[in-house]
Amino acid sequence: MRKTGFRVITVIFILLLFSPCRSANAQQERVLEGPVTIEADRISYDRELDTYTADGRVVIRLSQGILKADSVFLERPTSTALATGNVFIQSNGDILRGERVEFDISRKTGIVSEGRLFFSGNHLYVSGSRIEKRGEATYRILQAQATTCDGERPDWRLTGRELNVTVDGYGTLKGGRFFVKDVPIFYIPYLLFPAKKTRQSGFLFPKIGYSRNKDGWDVEIPFFWALSRNADATFFQRYMDKRGFQEGAEFRYVLGEHSFGTLYGDYMHDNKGASEILDQRVGQWDSKDRWSYYWNHETRLDHGLHLRADVVKVSDSRYFRDFASRNYYTDHYSAAGDQKFKRISFVGNESLPSLDSKVRLVKDWELYNLTLLGRYTDDFAAAGNAATLQQYPEIALTGIRRPLFGTPLLGEFDASYDYYYRSEGHKGHLYELKPTISLPFHLAGALQVVPFAGLQGTFWDRSDKAQGSQTKHGDRELYHAGVHLSAESFRVFSVEGASLKKLRHGIKPEISYRYVPFVRQDDRPDFVTAVDERNQVTYALINTLMGRFHGEKGETDYRELLRLKLAQTYDIREARRDDLPGDGQKRPFGDVEMEFDVAPPNYLTLQARHRFNPNSGEWRQTNYGANLADGLGDWLSLEYRYSQDLVEEVNLTLRTVRMKSFDIAYTVSKNLLDDQTVDNSLSVRFHRQCWDFEVTYADSDGDRRFLFSFSLLGAGRIGGR
Numbered sequence: 001m002r003k004t005g006f007r008v009i010t011v012i013f014i015l016l017l018f019s020p021c022r023s024a025n026a027q028q029e030r031v032l033e034g035p036v037t038i039e040a041d042r043i044s045y046d047r048e049l050d051t052y053t054a055d056g057r058v059v060i061r062l063s064q065g066i067l068k069a070d071s072v073f074l075e076r077p078t079s080t081a082l083a084t085g086n087v088f089i090q091s092n093g094d095i096l097r098g099e100r101v102e103f104d105i106s107r108k109t110g111i112v113s114e115g116r117l118f119f120s121g122n123h124l125y126v127s128g129s130r131i132e133k134r135g136e137a138t139y140r141i142l143q144a145q146a147t148t149c150d151g152e153r154p155d156w157r158l159t160g161r162e163l164n165v166t167v168d169g170y171g172t173l174k175g176g177r178f179f180v181k182d183v184p185i186f187y188i189p190y191l192l193f194p195a196k197k198t199r200q201s202g203f204l205f206p207k208i209g210y211s212r213n214k215d216g217w218d219v220e221i222p223f224f225w226a227l228s229r230n231a232d233a234t235f236f237q238r239y240m241d242k243r244g245f246q247e248g249a250e251f252r253y254v255l256g257e258h259s260f261g262t263l264y265g266d267y268m269h270d271n272k273g274a275s276e277i278l279d280q281r282v283g284q285w286d287s288k289d290r291w292s293y294y295w296n297h298e299t300r301l302d303h304g305l306h307l308r309a310d311v312v313k314v315s316d317s318r319y320f321r322d323f324a325s326r327n328y329y330t331d332h333y334s335a336a337g338d339q340k341f342k343r344i345s346f347v348g349n350e351s352l353p354s355l356d357s358k359v360r361l362v363k364d365w366e367l368y369n370l371t372l373l374g375r376y377t378d379d380f381a382a383a384g385n386a387a388t389l390q391q392y393p394e395i396a397l398t399g400i401r402r403p404l405f406g407t408p409l410l411g412e413f414d415a416s417y418d419y420y421y422r423s424e425g426h427k428g429h430l431y432e433l434k435p436t437i438s439l440p441f442h443l444a445g446a447l448q449v450v451p452f453a454g455l456q457g458t459f460w461d462r463s464d465k466a467q468g469s470q471t472k473h474g475d476r477e478l479y480h481a482g483v484h485l486s487a488e489s490f491r492v493f494s495v496e497g498a499s500l501k502k503l504r505h506g507i508k509p510e511i512s513y514r515y516v517p518f519v520r521q522d523d524r525p526d527f528v529t530a531v532d533e534r535n536q537v538t539y540a541l542i543n544t545l546m547g548r549f550h551g552e553k554g555e556t557d558y559r560e561l562l563r564l565k566l567a568q569t570y571d572i573r574e575a576r577r578d579d580l581p582g583d584g585q586k587r588p589f590g591d592v593e594m595e596f597d598v599a600p601p602n603y604l605t606l607q608a609r610h611r612f613n614p615n616s617g618e619w620r621q622t623n624y625g626a627n628l629a630d631g632l633g634d635w636l637s638l639e640y641r642y643s644q645d646l647v648e649e650v651n652l653t654l655r656t657v658r659m660k661s662f663d664i665a666y667t668v669s670k671n672l673l674d675d676q677t678v679d680n681s682l683s684v685r686f687h688r689q690c691w692d693f694e695v696t697y698a699d700s701d702g703d704r705r706f707l708f709s710f711s712l713l714g715a716g717r718i719g720g721r
Contacts, residue, residue: 065091093120149690216242261297304364317380321350426525428462482514502548540567
């Protein structure tokens with residue numbers, strides 16, 4: 001496990017100095033190892049003294065690199081060597097230059113006069129009037145200078161009169177100064193610092209921002225603690241001058257190759273408190289004690305056994321609203337969840353409606369799956385959590401679809417047990433069993449027919465004392481049946497494109513019928529989900545356009561370039577109704593649903609999701625999305641979302657990196673239904689080869705925020721995006 005982090009600016013630059021010294025001398029130690037070829041104007045050997053001398057345009061080629069100099073002298077009895085005059089040593093992309101290089105091969109010591117070092121791994125330049133390797137891991141550099149900037153006049157550099165360092169020990173800097181161009185910014189008379197090869201404990205770069213209404217000046221200084229090879233911790237000290245001091249801690253651990261986890265918690269006594277009313281349902285939060293905690297753990301064992309825990313809790317329903325601009329959960333959000341220590345699965349901002357904690361144990365077999373689940377939910381839209389239904393535990397056994405007893409019939413099943421708990425309302429035990437059989441076959445070779453039938457048995461046992469018409473114990477049995485028909489016709493077209501060679505156009509009609517009889521369910525408790533009577537036909541038409549692409553090396557790739565689906569449901573039960581509504585009209589035809597996706601070969605994608613009500617002639621939902629990118633880092637995202645009487649908004653995100661030294665990002669989210677601007681932010685980044693500066697202005701949720709960040713290549717970032 002590795003922690004990426006940096007110290008305060010003075011310490012960071014010093015740490016850059018000792019690593020190259022170690023690498024540079026490693027190059028020196030390898031100079032005479034392996035097969036060697038020597039070219040020079042003159043090469044001589046003194047048999048009596050056992051010495052070699054090469055003069056004039058000396059080129060020594062080694063398996064690890066090359067050495068060039070005006071003169072090279074090797075004294076075998078003393079195991080010493082001397083290279084003088086325009087010395088150039090290159091190894092694996094790293095370069096050492098100097099006027100005079102002396103090294104003692106047996107003692108692993110050496111001296112470089114007027115030395116200049118370049119290390120490609122971190123693009124670091126180090127120079128000194130004298131670089132000494134005094135022992136196995138001890139170095140001394142006089143008149144030292146370090147930078148990651150190219151050119152004879154770097155944009156920034158760190159200098160020191162004398163630098164002494166012991167790798168995996170400690171180092172000292174004397175007379176240090178930090179320069180921007182040729183202007184000294186600050187002076188460091190003396191500094192003691194750790195020089196560990198392993199992960200190092202220390203302060204990370206601070207995060208700085210300003211919020212006009214909510215937080216005021218916002219400064220956070222994290223401290224990283226390398227506990228051991230398998231564990232580390234980060235302590236977050238954050239001060240918001242309008243709220244107070246917040247303390248947080250993150251502990252990360254690795255128990256094995258497939259077992260790891262993260263623990264986090266924070267606390268603050270909020271000077272403002274969460275007193276703002278969200279709506280009529282929520283009321284007020286009067287306490288000023290604000291906190292949160294989070295635990296993520298995963299263990300994958302052999303034989304298909306998997307344990308994962310995601311446990312999270314916050315003090316109040318306004319936590320994510322008040323700290324929406326920046327918090328641990330947004331900083332560690334990952335939609336994919338593929339990073340071991342960055343696995344927050346929810347967006348922790350003001351729009352979060354609820355918060356789920358889950359612990360799941362899964363066992364997989366070839367034909368079965370067993371899941372044990374515990375779930376706890378915090379409902380942020382309710383005045384309290386006493387009536388929120390909690391689910392712990394759930395035990396679910398799933399049987400994968402497979403042939404039954406060697407017949408054409410396919411069988412599958414779901415069986416589950418749940419215990420639902422809450423302080424107020426119905427709670428108790430729920431048992432369900434859902435077996436299903438199907439018989440797929442083809443007609444005329446093209447029409448696929450899949451008839452199916454199944455049973456659903458539900459049993460409950462209430463453990464609450466609430467009164468009502470529902471029985472304490474009960475059951476419900478019902479069946480469902482139906483058939484699914486589909487067919488596809490297609491045609492393949494040859495295309496003489498640069499990479500696109502074939503197009504496949506497919507048309508696939510589908511028809512599904514499903515029947516669920518009416519079953520009286522008046523006596524069920526509310527933790528038992530109602531099963532609606534159904535007698536419906538759903539029909540759909542799907543158009544697809546697939547492309548076959550050939551790469552430069554002959555590889556083949558298939559992509560879906562276009563997909564259009566139209567679907568509608570016809571309700572037979574509604575068509576047979578006798579109790580007509582007030583207008584006397586039956587409405588058996590459901591909404592017309594449309595899905596449209598376009599992904600041409602280059603840099604444009606389009607999406608549309610629509611629902612049209614044929615009875616009222618109104619669009620119930622219209623959603624559009626477009627993404628445009630040029631493959632160089634520039635991209636544009638435009639989204640329009642509409643749900644009748646609920647949502648109407650426009651979201652635009654633009655980022656361009658095409659200008660030589662500027663990147664610009666702009667985001668705006670507009671709530672058209674309420675005529676409000678949800679988010680409006682502009683970010684400008686100025687960058688050079690070895691540093692960049694970024695400033696962000698954001699206006700959202702009635703608050704204005706200002707953030708900045710400044711980074712140096714190889715030395716990390718101050719501030720945050």
